[in-house]
Amino acid sequence: MYNILIGGAAGQGIDTTVTILERLLKKSGYYVYTTKDVMSRVRGGHNFSTIRFGDQAIYSHSNKLDGMIALNQETISEHRKKLNENGFILCDAKLQTEDAKAILLNMEEMAKELGDFRVSGSIAIGAILKLFGENLDYAKEVMSTTVKEAYIEINMKAISLGYHLVETRFPRKKGNFQDWMLLSGNSSIALGAIAAGLRFYSAYPMSPSTSIMEYLASKGTETNIVVEQAEDEIAAINMAIGASFAGARAMTATSGGGFSLMVEALGLSGIAEIPLVVANIQRPGPATGLPTRTEQSDLKFVISASQGEFPRMVIAIKDHRDAFYQTIRAFSLAEKYQIPVILLSDQYLADSTATVKPFPLDDFSMEPLPTISNIDAEDIEENYLRYRITEDGISPRRIPGETKAFVTADSDEHDEKGWITESAQMRIQMMDKRMRKLQNLQQELLEPLFLGAESCETLFIGWGSTYGPIREAVEILNQDDKGKYGALVFGDVFPLPTRELIKYSKTAKTLINVEQNATGQLAGLIREYTGIQCTQSILKYDGRQISAEEIVQQLQKGGR
Amino acid sequence: MAHYQTYETAWCPGCGNFSILRCLKTALEELGKDPTKVLIAAGIGQAAKTPQYISTNSFCGLHGRSLPAASAAKIANEELTVIVNTGDGDSYGEGGNHFIHTIRRNVDITHFVHDNQIYGLTKGQASPTTSEGHKTAVQTYGNRNTPLNPVLLAIASGAGFVARSFSGDPQHLTTIMKQAISYKGYALVDILQPCVSFNKINTYRYYKDRVYYLDEDHDPTDKMAAIQKSMEFDDHIPIGILYYEEKPDFHQKNPILSKGGPLYQKNCSKKDLEHLITEFI
Incomplete structure (x- = not known):
């Protein structure tokens, strides 16, 4: 498994470079997992992405790097310590670094000579392909789907140029994932909604939920979905409720701040018994918080949001594949029980892309609404x-x-x-x-997913997007201490399924909740509904997703 | 001919809402609207109880939020005649932001605002249209805020049908209601209405003495003239269609809805979904 980082300032074209590179690697057969770390600004600052790729499934990001493309000095100073022993720093010669790991290429100058300084990223892509023993077979195909036609030729020249500037350092691994999808968490939610028969989507732009609206808007006409940008989140949710009342499957999505505005209408869906799907793509709060970063701190908020009491369902999304199926399930449960169903995702899943097997279309029905047959x-x-x-x-x-x-x-x-x-x-x-x-x-509740050894002594408990890091952590830990570690990762969080939890808590000696929040919200919920007390916590609330390595380290430190 | 039932109400005797409800019923009957294809929506307030008192489909949502819900119901099913009947507090106060943006969106719905210049349900506080100096239990020294001019705001925001009428003139109100319902796009009728319990200033007599009909001298397609007329309020209040402009509505501007047929009956084919999935490969 390899892991490379592409870093630079906002506006330097990191996104395009990453998109092309991840697609090229996937086409070549790799399983690819890309994460984004972005500042809330349009220009400047320090942004980076990591692309992890290998011939086996990958469930999360990693902080150990085999190499990086550094578009500025900050990228080197910020991430150099993460490089493996034989790791490389691919950067422009103008950075003038004397780092022994640096591969200095005159990319910007060469790009200018080719006729457009912006193709320097493609020179770097060419170099990366060569470093990892790839060929250029898929370059044209991928280029033609990612850049405008007028720029394909010059980018192809740039890739080819970069390809011949370096020698291969890493052996090529042969994966079998070329026919799988490369999908972000938000795209997967949007696809799920389309598959579930979504007809009306209203939302107000808010990071990190906006890309759901953008995707649906771009496909609206061909899929018969009306997408309306509302004047605020209050209008967005009330529109979704109005459309649903009139028979159109409807959804809205937002992040915590917008969800706060939607709260009263959530109760309207509850008392008026109008099916509704709301996705809360969490980011750190309170108030504006860290707009482009990740957290899982809205759990206790969404399970009790709105005055009064009414039935609701809250589903946390575990990974990119899960996002599709849980979104379909959310629509189905909302309609069956005539309740609001809340999907909880977060920035980590929203903006990262993973390799997912194409969804078979026979697994679910797209029945038109409503069915009169089952009533008197x-x-x-x-x-x-x-x-x-x-x-x-x-x-x-x-x-x-x-x-x-x-x-x-x-x-x-x-x-x-x-x-x-x-x-x-x-x-x-x-x-x-x-x-x-x-x-x-x-x-109908889905019990949490159990991972690891049945007879585990230490049981990690998590929910939603920490699934990937927890899964990898359990695998790493069980390599040394076979059969000692297990995990339960919740998808359905409210109502809380308790059967598996009660079962495993009887045998495990140590229960550790792993959560991206400061107060251990799931642990609190578990205590409330089962009386079971987690003995340790691994909590992270710096806006960055926990990695498997961090879980292992925290465990060794004894949690907190 | 269409027939609409009305039910027992919880309004005060002498309330302007009775007349508005009767006119609404007559307007719908005279237009031959099938009650099962009519949706009356409202927020919260005394006027907002209207949907409960007439035999149609009804949506009584949240305070201030009827316009987005009603707009979306119309988007979901173009075959419904969607009418919002609600008050000045609901429309211009709590729902002020939606008021402006509903105008911009121009979904084919009709908005009847029972404007009694006071909060009735909460027993007599100032509403956005309460006149300056009006004393209430909260505005104890008299209302210090400038009253909102809803018709001027609507015209300025781009509404294509802006009218004013008076609950004390049922014939006029019914005529205006029919025109508003028939208008293709968002139509606002600000209906002057006395609140016999909580507004002792803007009474029947008050309005009777001040309202006058807009006649042929007023060209409702002349925006500047409409703006001028909409600014007349205190001593002389013009009633009738202040502004009229035919413009494409939400459905006509939307590539899916402009093809016709209720949105909720449309679908995405498996082939199209399959295509989307392959785009990710």
Whole structure:
């Protein structure tokens, strides 16, 4: 497995270089995992990406580097200590570094000679391909999908030029992933939403959620999805609710700040029983926090957001593949139970790309809405009761205008017809009816994923995006101490599935929650619902995703 | 002919809302709108109870948030006639931002604002349209804030149908309502309405003495004239269509919706999805 870093200032074209390089490596058969570390600015600062690639599946990033492309001096000083013994620093000769690991190339000058200084990145790409024993077979194909046609030729010249400037240092590894997808967490959510039959998407731009809206907007016309940029998050969620009420599968996404504005409407979805999918792509808070960085600190917030009590479901996304399936599941549960379903992801997953097997399209249905077949005939006539009290708490949902039934929605407490009421008895009946939906929902919960050795003494507990780092950490630890380490990684976090947790907590001696927040929010939730106490915590809240190596180090330090 | 039932209300006797509800019912009946294809939406307030008192589909959402929800319902199903009936506090106060942006979006919905220049549901505090100096339980020395001019704001923001009417003139109100509902795009009717319980200044008498009809001398397609007329309020209040402009609505401007058919019945083919997946390979 290899790991290279591309670093420089915002505006130096890191993104383009990374996109081309990751695609080239994947085409060559590698499994690729790319992460982004970006400052909240358009020019300057220090941004970097790491591309990890190998012939086996990769689940997260790593802080050990085989090499770097340094577009500025800061990249070298910031990351040099992460280089392996035989690691290299590929940089422009103008940086004038005397570092023994440096490969100095006159890239900018050569690019100018080729006719455009901006193609220096492609010279670096050519050099990287050669260093890792690649050929140029896929260069043209990848170029043609990433740069404008007028620039393909000059970029091809640049790649070829760079290719011949260095010698191969690393043996080429033959992976079998060339036909897999290269997908960001946010793209995977968007694809899942399309597959689930999304028709209306409204959102307000907010990092790191915006790329969902951008992707859907770019594909809206061909997929029959109306994408509307709202004036604020309050409008965004109320629009999604309005569209859903009228029969269109609807979704909105935001980050914590925007979610804060959506809170009241979340309760509207709850009491009016209008299906809704909201994705919260978390970033560090409070308030504006660290806009372009990662954290898992909204768990306790989203499970209790909004006044009053109503059933809801919260699903944390574990990885890029999971994002697709959980998004489909979110739509399906929202519709089945007529509840709000919240998807929790974070900047780490949102902006990173992983190699994912193409989704088979027969695994899920794209049924049109709604299905009248499963309800009584009386439910489509004048005596229809939108909020009929039923055993399972789910009332027959109709689409306004489709039948003779008048469809109602009310944010006030209401009777079965949907009219405002203050009857004490009706209040109790309606509350009970809504909360009864949880009984069946409980049966559908997915237990956390267990990793490692069944008879483990130390059990890591995590949720969402820490899945990858935890998985790798458990593998590393079990290499030395076979059978000592295991992990439970939660996807469904609310309601909290407890069966596996109770089972493994009986045998494991040490329970360590690994979370990207300062207070151990999942550990708190576990305590509340099971009485089980985590004995140690590994918590990280500096805005950067924890790596497997850090988990191992923290464990050796005894956690905190 | 379409027939609309109305139900028992919780309004004060003599409230302007009764007349507005009757006019709404008459307007819908005279337009021959099928009640099962009508959606009346509202936020929260006394006026916002309107959807509960008439036999149509209804959406009683959150305070101030009816416009985005109603717009999206229309986007989801173009076959619905979507009408928002709600108050001045809901429309211009809590929902002020949505008011401006709903105008810009120009979805084909109709917005009837029951403007009684006071908060009724919360018992008598100043609303965005309460006149300066008006004393209330909160504005104890008289309202110090400049009242919002909703019709001027609507015209300035680009609305294509801006009208004013008066609940005390049901014939006029019904006519204006029918025109507003028939307008293709966002239509605003600011309806002057006395609040018999909490507004002792802007009474029936007050409005009766001041309102006058806009006649042929006013050209509603002349924006400057419309702006001028919309600024008349205190002693003489013009009622009628202040501004009228035909312009493409949200559906016409949207490549998916302009093809026609309810959005919620459309789908993405498996082939198209497959294509998207291969783009990532």
